[in-house]
Amino acid sequence: MTTFSKTQRDSSEIDRRTLIAAYEASLAVAAEVDLDPLLQRLTDLAREVVGVKYCALSVTNQDGSIASFITSGISAEDRAAIGPPPVGRGLLGVIMHTDDGIIVPDIQADPRSIGFPPNHPPMKSMIGVPVMLIDRPVGNLYLCDRIDGRPFNEQDLAVVSILATHAATAFDRARLYAQLETSRRGAEEQRDQLRSIMDNLPSAVIIQSAADQSVEMANSTAMNLFFGSILAPATVPVYDRDFTLLREHGEPVPRHQQPAARAARGEIIRNMQLMLRKRSGQIVPVLVQAGPLRDADGHITRAVVVLQDITALREAEQLKDDFISLVSHELRTPITAVYGGSHLLANQRNSVPEETAQELLNDVVIESERLNQMLENLLSINSIRAGRLEPDTEPVLVEPLCRRVAADIARRTAIHRFEIDIDPSVPPVEADANHLEQVLRNLYENAIKYSPRGGAIRITASEEAGAVSIRVSDEGIGIAQDHLDQLFERFRRPGAPATVRGMGLGLYLSRHLVEAQGGELSVSSDGLGKGATFTILLPVARGWSDTES
Numbered sequence: 061m062t063t064f065s066k067t068q069r070d071s072s073e074i075d076r077r078t079l080i081a082a083y084e085a086s087l088a089v090a091a092e093v094d095l096d097p098l099l100q101r102l103t104d105l106a107r108e109v110v111g112v113k114y115c116a117l118s119v120t121n122q123d124g125s126i127a128s129f130i131t132s133g134i135s136a137e138d139r140a141a142i143g144p145p146p147v148g149r150g151l152l153g154v155i156m157h158t159d160d161g162i163i164v165p166d167i168q169a170d171p172r173s174i175g176f177p178p179n180h181p182p183m184k185s186m187i188g189v190p191v192m193l194i195d196r197p198v199g200n201l202y203l204c205d206r207i208d209g210r211p212f213n214e215q216d217l218a219v220v221s222i223l224a225t226h227a228a229t230a231f232d233r234a235r236l237y238a239q240l241e242t243s244r245r246g247a248e249e250q251r252d253q254l255r256s257i258m259d260n261l262p263s264a265v266i267i268q269s270a271a272d273q274s275v276e277m278a279n280s281t282a283m284n285l286f287f288g289s290i291l292a293p294a295t296v297p298v299y300d301r302d303f304t305l306l307r308e309h310g311e312p313v314p315r316h317q318q319p320a321a322r323a324a325r326g327e328i329i330r331n332m333q334l335m336l337r338k339r340s341g342q343i344v345p346v347l348v349q350a351g352p353l354r355d356a357d358g359h360i361t362r363a364v365v366v367l368q369d370i371t372a373l374r375e376a377e378q379l380k381d382d383f384i385s386l387v388s389h390e391l392r393t394p395i396t397a398v399y400g401g402s403h404l405l406a407n408q409r410n411s412v413p414e415e416t417a418q419e420l421l422n423d424v425v426i427e428s429e430r431l432n433q434m435l436e437n438l439l440s441i442n443s444i445r446a447g448r449l450e451p452d453t454e455p456v457l458v459e460p461l462c463r464r465v466a467a468d469i470a471r472r473t474a475i476h477r478f479e480i481d482i483d484p485s486v487p488p489v490e491a492d493a494n495h496l497e498q499v500l501r502n503l504y505e506n507a508i509k510y511s512p513r514g515g516a517i518r519i520t521a522s523e524e525a526g527a528v529s530i531r532v533s534d535e536g537i538g539i540a541q542d543h544l545d546q547l548f549e550r551f552r553r554p555g556a557p558a559t560v561r562g563m564g565l566g567l568y569l570s571r572h573l574v575e576a577q578g579g580e581l582s583v584s585s586d587g588l589g590k591g592a593t594f595t596i597l598l599p600v601a602r603g604w605s606d607t608e609s
Contacts, residue, residue: 305335347373
């Protein structure tokens with residue numbers, strides 16, 4: 061029978077308690093899943109269980125270099141005073157390359173020691189063990205100076221080794237957890253980025269289940285398309301309740317022929333033109349694309365359907381057709397006059413009376429000028445739409461320009477008279493002379509066209525708070541109040557009699573030309589039969605006011 065002295069029994073009890081504490085500490089460490097708190101907790105528990113003043117944990121890279129150095133028992137101020145973490149030389153380097161750990165009774169006396177850096181707290185004894193994951197080192201645990209002053213022994217080494225063994229597993233699990241968290245966050249970021257991209261797409265995108273074609277996701281454009289200005293619900297839209305696809309003549313697309321159903325069978329749908337009935341009942345034309353979405357095994361699980369509202373495209377096509385028809389009609393009259401008159405003069409000049417010949421020549425000149433004006437307007441509109449309109453402004457005297465253009469236009473009418481009343485004191489405007497002339501021609505011709513019974517066309521101008529107002533007034537058919545806002549739209553001639561020729565481009569172009577010069581073009585009328593007044597407002601020429609003063 062083996063007997064123990066009281067000292068041996070106390071020592072054995074302490075050993076047992078220490079081992080139990082080591083295992084409990086290991087369990088506590090194992091509960092941590094976040095890497096940084098795990099490393100700090102491991103270091104603190106090791107110092108507490110073994111009962112030392114200082115403890116440190118180095119985490120190594122795959123090449124063995126120290127990636128981070130965690131301490132316990134040293135204040136943040138002392139850490140900062142010591143300087144950068146160690147690089148793994150001296151005794152620390154020895155521990156990094158040992159399998160079982162070492163006990164160093166006297167650090168200063170050990171020939172492998174290279175001493176401490178300045179401001180490092182004094183330390184006498186040390187114990188160090190590697191933190192091994194299977195056969196791969198992931199770090200090292202260092203403990204210095206027992207609180208009770210006893211030297212380190214093999215039992216201490218065993219206790220620290222227990223901590224290191226369990227710490228390695230917890231460390232690896234925490235690192236895997238961190239990697240999973242990084243992957244999860246990356247997946248969430250990719251999902252959010254994908255959602256953001258989809259929500260900013262100009263086309264409506266919906267994801268539908270391959271099994272029953274139910275909508276699983278819809279981007280913002282799709283929600284706006286289905287619900288319009290109505291506040292869209294938080295839930296995904298439902299087919300046949302919130303939107304329905306129709307054929308051209310209004311009948312619903314059969315379920316098995318819907319784009320999502322066809323995509324679920326592996327088909328790819330491109331540029332299918334259908335009609336979409338919104339929740340409000342409004343029906344709009346849409347261009348549909350669809351395709352299957354497959355999982356990792358290649359099975360079709362969903363269908364992506366892209367819808368593009370082509371209302372504007374349809375309107376643009378109609379506008380283009382109307383424009384071609386309008387231009388063809390408007391060009392035919394002057395071309396006919398030019399061709400007929402010139403052909404008659406060229407082939408039957410001797411048989412045509414001189415007075416008739418002169419009238420024919422006048423018609424050819426007038427219609428040629430009208431053609432030239434039409435082409436200039438069309439070219440200017442093209443420049444405006446292409447963003448190439450760049451006026452070259454300079455000081456322009458208003459009265460001479462208004463009078464010269466009026467004299468030119470007056471040759472085309474015998475029943476209208478131009479009355480120009482512009483005071484010589486009106487300052488010049490900052491304008492592009494060519495653009496301003498084009499605007500005046502359009503307004504004068506407009507006044508003639510819409511005054512079929514003739515009458516006066518009055519042009520006045522005055523200075524108004526740093527700007528010059530040029531007014532062109534006629535005694536024509538006037539404009540209804542509800543038509544005033546529509547006059548400057550392309551191809552719009554609200555209230556115009558069918559007998560009055562025109563493309564509806566002159567006023568549209570004139571407003572853009574005036575605005576390009578930094579001015580404004582407006583219209584007023586007292587009503588039908590009471591004429592109209594168009595007002596050009598342009599800034600006074602730069603520096604003119606300073607010169608006058």
